[in-house]
Amino acid sequence: MIDQKQCEIDIEKVENTKIHDVDFDKLDFGRKFTDHMFYCDFIDDEWQQPKIVPYQAMTIEPSARVLHYGQAVFEGMKAYKDTDGNAFLFRPEDNHRRINISAARLAIPEFPKDYFMKGLTTLIEMDKDWIKSGDGNSLYIRPFVFAIEPAISAAPAEAYRFMIICSPAKAYYTDKVRVIFAEEYSRSANGGVGFAKAAGNYAAQFYPTRLAQQKGYQQVIWTDANTHEYLEEAGTMNIFFRINDTLVTAPISDRILDGITRKSIIQLAEDNNIPVEVRRVKVSEIKEASRNGSLKEIFGTGTAAVISAISAFEHGNEVFEIPDMENAYADLLKKKLVNIQQNQSVDKYGWRYEIK
Amino acid sequence: MIDQKQCEIDIEKVENTKIHDVDFDKLDFGRKFTDHMFYCDFIDDEWQQPKIVPYQAMTIEPSARVLHYGQAVFEGMKAYKDTDGNAFLFRPEDNHRRINISAARLAIPEFPKDYFMKGLTTLIEMDKDWIKSGDGNSLYIRPFVFAIEPAISAAPAEAYRFMIICSPAKAYYTDKVRVIFAEEYSRSANGGVGFAKAAGNYAAQFYPTRLAQQKGYQQVIWTDANTHEYLEEAGTMNIFFRINDTLVTAPISDRILDGITRKSIIQLAEDNNIPVEVRRVKVSEIKEASRNGSLKEIFGTGTAAVISAISAFEHGNEVFEIPDMENAYADLLKKKLVNIQQNQSVDKYGWRYEIK
Ligand SMILES: Cc1ncc(COP(=O)(O)O)c(C=O)c1O
Ligand SMILES: Cc1ncc(COP(=O)(O)O)c(C=O)c1O
Numbered sequence: 001m002i003d004q005k006q007c008e009i010d011i012e013k014v015e016n017t018k019i020h021d022v023d024f025d026k027l028d029f030g031r032k033f034t035d036h037m038f039y040c041d042f043i044d045d046e047w048q049q050p051k052i053v054p055y056q057a058m059t060i061e062p063s064a065r066v067l068h069y070g071q072a073v074f075e076g077m078k079a080y081k082d083t084d085g086n087a088f089l090f091r092p093e094d095n096h097r098r099i100n101i102s103a104a105r106l107a108i109p110e111f112p113k114d115y116f117m118k119g120l121t122t123l124i125e126m127d128k129d130w131i132k133s134g135d136g137n138s139l140y141i142r143p144f145v146f147a148i149e150p151a152i153s154a155a156p157a158e159a160y161r162f163m164i165i166c167s168p169a170k171a172y173y174t175d176k177v178r179v180i181f182a183e184e185y186s187r188s189a190n191g192g193v194g195f196a197k198a199a200g201n202y203a204a205q206f207y208p209t210r211l212a213q214q215k216g217y218q219q220v221i222w223t224d225a226n227t228h229e230y231l232e233e234a235g236t237m238n239i240f241f242r243i244n245d246t247l248v249t250a251p252i253s254d255r256i257l258d259g260i261t262r263k264s265i266i267q268l269a270e271d272n273n274i275p276v277e278v279r280r281v282k283v284s285e286i287k288e289a290s291r292n293g294s295l296k297e298i299f300g301t302g303t304a305a306v307i308s309a310i311s312a313f314e315h316g317n318e319v320f321e322i323p324d325m326e327n328a329y330a331d332l333l334k335k336k337l338v339n340i341q342q343n344q345s346v347d348k349y350g351w352r353y354e355i356k
Numbered sequence: 357m358i359d360q361k362q363c364e365i366d367i368e369k370v371e372n373t374k375i376h377d378v379d380f381d382k383l384d385f386g387r388k389f390t391d392h393m394f395y396c397d398f399i400d401d402e403w404q405q406p407k408i409v410p411y412q413a414m415t416i417e418p419s420a421r422v423l424h425y426g427q428a429v430f431e432g433m434k435a436y437k438d439t440d441g442n443a444f445l446f447r448p449e450d451n452h453r454r455i456n457i458s459a460a461r462l463a464i465p466e467f468p469k470d471y472f473m474k475g476l477t478t479l480i481e482m483d484k485d486w487i488k489s490g491d492g493n494s495l496y497i498r499p500f501v502f503a504i505e506p507a508i509s510a511a512p513a514e515a516y517r518f519m520i521i522c523s524p525a526k527a528y529y530t531d532k533v534r535v536i537f538a539e540e541y542s543r544s545a546n547g548g549v550g551f552a553k554a555a556g557n558y559a560a561q562f563y564p565t566r567l568a569q570q571k572g573y574q575q576v577i578w579t580d581a582n583t584h585e586y587l588e589e590a591g592t593m594n595i596f597f598r599i600n601d602t603l604v605t606a607p608i609s610d611r612i613l614d615g616i617t618r619k620s621i622i623q624l625a626e627d628n629n630i631p632v633e634v635r636r637v638k639v640s641e642i643k644e645a646s647r648n649g650s651l652k653e654i655f656g657t658g659t660a661a662v663i664s665a666i667s668a669f670e671h672g673n674e675v676f677e678i679p680d681m682e683n684a685y686a687d688l689l690k691k692k693l694v695n696i697q698q699n700q701s702v703d704k705y706g707w708r709y710e711i712k
Contacts, residue, residue, distance in 0.1 A: 030419070030508035037418060059413040062393060062521050063386070067502050070426035070555030071562065107562035142508055146423050147559075152386035152498055152523065154592050156562040165418050167508065182547070189545030189581035191538070193560045199426030200556010203503075204549045206427065206463035206512040225545035226582045236510050 007050060007114050009038070009122055014054040017129070024132055027170050029304070030140065034127035034166040038119040041148070042109050042160040050119055052126065055165065061150035065157040072199035073102035074144035076236075076303045078169070079124050079355065081133040082343035089141075089353040090341045092120060094260045099143055102196035107156035108145055115162075116143070123164055124355050133342075136171030140304070146199070169304075176311035177218040177300075179234070181283055182208065183315065186225035187232070187255070194255035205235045217314060219300075223283060224255070231281045237300030237308060238262035241286055242329050244294050246275045261301040261337070264351065268336050274329060283315055290320040298322060299330040306341075307334040363406060363470050365394070365478055370410040373485070380488055383526050385660070386496065390483035390522040394475040397504070398465055398516040406475055408482065411521065417506035421513040428555035429458035430500035432592075432659045434525070435480050435711065437489040438699035445497075445709040446697050448476060450616045455499055458552035463512035464501055471518075472499070479520055480711050489698075492527030496660070502555070525660075532667035533574040533656075535590070537639055538564065539671065542581035543588070543611070550611035561591045573670060575656075579639060580611070587637045593656030593664060594618035597642055598685050600650050602631045617657040617693070620707065624692050630685060639671055646676040654678060655686040662697075663690040 014035045022032050033055045040050040066072050075095045081087050096117065100110040124131075124139070131139040143164045147157030185208035188194025193201060205220065212220050221239055224230045232250055233239055238259040241248045247269050252258045269276045289295035290313075298310040309330045312321045339345035340352060370391045378388050389411045396406040422428050431451045437443050452473065456466040480487075480495070487495040499520045503513030541564035544550025549557060561576065568576050577595055580586045588606055589595055594615040597604045603625050608614045625632045645651035646669075654666040665686045668677045695701035696708060 028507075028509075031506070033419060055418070057415045057417050060416045061413050062411070062519055063389060063523075066423060066555075067428055068430050068498070068500060068555060069558035069562075070428060071559035072423055072426060074424050105563055106559045107566055142419075142424070144424060150387070151384075152496075152521075153384075154558050154561075156566065163418055165508075167419075184547050186545045186547035189542045189548060191540050191542035191581055191584075192545060193556075198556060198560065199422075199424060200549075200554060200559060202425035202510050203427035203462045203556060204554065205510075206425075207461055210463055210512065225547055228547075 007118050009119065010049055010051045011122075012051070012053045013126070019129055022168065024168060027168055029169055030167050032167055034130045034139070034168070036123055036126050038123045038164040040111075040115060040119065040162045042162070047112060047115060047162070050115055052119070052123055060148065063150040063152050065147035065149050065151065068152050069147070069154060070198070070200040071106055071108060071157055072144060072146035073099060073106055073108060074142060074197050074199065075099045077141045077143070078138040078303055078341070079131050079141060080138050080342045081131040083133050085133070086343060087124060087128050087131050087355040088341065088343055089120070089124070089355060091260050091264070091351045092117065092353050095143065098197065098258065098260075099145070102198060103145060105193055105196040106198055108147070108160060111145060111162050119164055121355050123166065127166055128355070130166065130168050132168065138169050140167045140169040142167070176309045178216065178312045179219045179221050179310050179314075180212040180215065180217040181221050181231065181313055181315040182223045183228050185220070186228070187222040187235075189225050189255070191254060195252065195257060197257065202235070209235060215314070221313065229283055231283060231286065232256050234300045236304060237302035240265065240299050240301065241281060241295065242297035243289050244296065246277055247329060248277045248279065248281055250281055251278050259301060261303060261306065264337055265301050265307070265333050267349065268333055269329070272332070272336070287315060287320065290322070295322065296325055297328055297330055306338060363474050365475060366405055366407045367478075368407070368409045369482070375485055378524065380524060383524055385525055386523050388523055390486045390495070390524070392479055392482050394479045394520040396467075396471060396475065396518045398518070403468060403471060403518070406471055408475070408479055416504065419506040419508050421503035421505050421507065424508050425503070425510060426554070426556040427462055427464060427513055428500065428502035429455060429462055429464060430498060430553050430555065431455045433497045433499070434494040434659055434697070435487050435497060436494050436698045437487040439489050441489070442699060443480060443484055443487050443711040444697065444699055445476070445480070445711060447616050447620070447707050448473065448709050451499065454553065454614065454616070455501070458554060459501060461549055461552040462554055464503070464516060467501060467518050475520055477711050479522065483522055484711070486522065486524050488524065494525050496523045496525040498523070532665045534572065534668045535575045535577050535666050536568040536571065536573040537577050537587065537669055537671040538579045539584050541576070542584075543578040543591075545581050545611070547610060551608065551613060553613065558591070565591060571670070577669065585639055587639060587642065588612050590656050592660060593658035596621065596655050596657065597637060597645075597651065598653035599645050600652065602633055603685060604633045604635065604637055606637055607634050615657055617659060617662065620693055621657050621663070621689050623705065624689055625685070628688070628692070643671060643676065646678065651678065652681055653684055653686055662694060
């Protein structure tokens with residue numbers, strides 16, 4: 001689909017693959033990387049020759065703006081392999097669109113679509129052996145861009161590096177998770193950068209998340225910074241509530257990431273006759289629904305975990321347990337989505353993107 | 357003052373200084389760095405041997421968490437030289453305290469005070485020739501710490517690098533600046549990281565600041581994210597308003613940086629019989645004061661610019677000019693502060709810190 005002449009990538013292959021050193025049954029998320037990486041520098045007002053080289057450390061100036069001002073955005077996506085060994089991406093153009101939305105908010109130049117798609121597909125084609133078929137296996141793909149200009153005045157950089165690195169992954173969260181609804185800390189402000197996959201949004205969550213973990217919860221569900229009355233999203237997942245038979249999820253806003261899994265799940269739910277309401281969700285409503293038994297499920301959606309079921313939440317020092325349920329929407333919708341991603345079912349949406 | 361035995365720094369000196377290549381009359385802020393840099397890595401749960409080495413690029417893994425999650429905080433401070441060639445810092449222990457406050461909020465381990473003070477003073481002693489005496493000249497000092505662990509799961513790193521780099525500086529903003537009061541974008545949320553010198557706070561301001569610049573304003577004065585009715589601070593400065601003869605500035609909060617210049621100016625004002633009110637400041641109050649002539653001055657305070665007078669602000673598409681004034685507080689207080697910093701006057705506060 002991509003015009004070869006539009007963008008030639010300079011390729012340097014590894015002499016020996018590292019794949020035999022990796023135990024694919026024991027993968028700690030995001031610590032092992034494939035043989036190659038893609039990069040492309042923005043210098044003198046334009047993106048330079050894109051390159052694929054052996055995965056390696058790089059040099060950076062101590063004054064590189066990213067280290068001081070967090071001028072960096074990223075994406076997260078996955079490649080899957082079917083049982084015949086064909087490799088697929090999932091809605092990759094949406095990741096391209098979103099990284100440029102994030103970039104614009106951080107005054108980072110947009111990355112051209114043909115560079116993105118060709119870099120991505122060429123890299124994955126080269127490192128295809130790192131994608132294992134089978135349930136939960138995938139290749140996690142991390143496109144990111146950061147300011148490399150060596151200058152510490154507080155202003156947007158004039159030089160950037162765009163990269164793609166890939167890490168083989170097993171299922172991310174396997175067990176159900178216990179969460180805490182935020183009452184004091186917050187993730188993003190109106191008019192802020194919450195809707196962007198801006199690097200700084202994530203570091204800002206580490207400390208409150210650690211506090212939650214010390215209390216026995218794996219994650220924080222963020223509420224609006226202003227009143228803490230409305231549920232927004234988790235650190236790397238959008239959130240759905242099943243009340244009786246209806247799924248409810250918060251609308252996207254300038255505080256909430258427009259998740260690709262979220263919108264796919266909304267579509268799949270609607271097409272499977274599950275009513276979906278996209279509206280603001282009050283903490284008090286969810287507590288009340290839990291008390292009166294109408295809260296059937298809570299789950300998060302995101303590329304890393306696909307769907308992650310939540311078994312309990314804490315708010316106001318009260319713990320609300322969510323009983324397991326037969327025919328959970330989380331299971332049904334996850335299966336539908338994973339089947340499309342892994343080429344186990346017809347994809348009437350055109351979401352699957354074969355790499356060849 | 358520091359016990360030599362408490363912390364030995366491994367020192368490697370440059371063979372030849374670069375100082376003769378630098379034109380000290382033509383310094384672009386933050387682009388030239390002195391001969392040496394200090395660094396210290398946090399590995400295996402502790403800070404390792406601190407080092408001073410020739411200033412140089414370093415290697416970093418593409419998966420280093422700072423590039424993905426913005427887990428980085430920094431400080432900004434200055435060294436000055438008096439006409440006899442003695443070098444001074446200004447309240448350096450406050451910078452140490454603050455970098456650890458910032459670090460804690462971003463789940464970064466605190467840096468020990470003796471390492472900080474000894475690293476700082478040894479480095480500056482070595483690069484002392486880079487500090488020029490004379491009005492507006494200084495050595496800008498940038499301590500910072502960032503996550504180097506090569507792992508892209510969204511969690512706090514287990515390895516960090518703390519560094520100090522130094523850049524010779526002339527006066528930062530010389531002319532008065534024109535600013536815009538934020539009406540749509542915001543800098544920080546309640547319960548967020550606005551009070552920390554977190555890297556991501558700065559990148560988040562670049563785009564709205566660029567929009568302001570395109571309208572002819574140099575900076576944005578941030579308002580509260582919730583209502584945009586209260587004035588908070590600028591991108592790298594706290595803000596003071598002079599209404600008749602009283603100085604007014606916003607209280608610090610979890611959204612506002614506790615500026616060292618701010619608190620020094622409050623002290624100096626009080627000791628010079630200038631009444632200071634620390635309270636929330638409404639946009640509408642400042643507009644009204646400008647209309648009725650009681651708004652005499654607005655100025656920002658921060659290490660880089662010391663005091664930066666503001667000549668106009670825009671809000672609601674209306675421009676408010678602030679006429680120049682004789683005996684401005686900005687000039688008076690700046691002179692008092694700079695005289696202390698540069699050893700031109702008695703320092704009854706113990707703010708000056710001689711390097712010897
Ligand atoms: C803040 C945040 N919310 C939600 C998501 C889920 O988005 P997606 O489904 O596109 O992966 C992510 C990340 O992936 C995220 O970082
Ligand atoms: C957001 C912010 N506000 C205010 C200031 C002023 O603080 P200080 O006077 O300590 O330099 C700074 C930076 O220096 C800053 O980054």
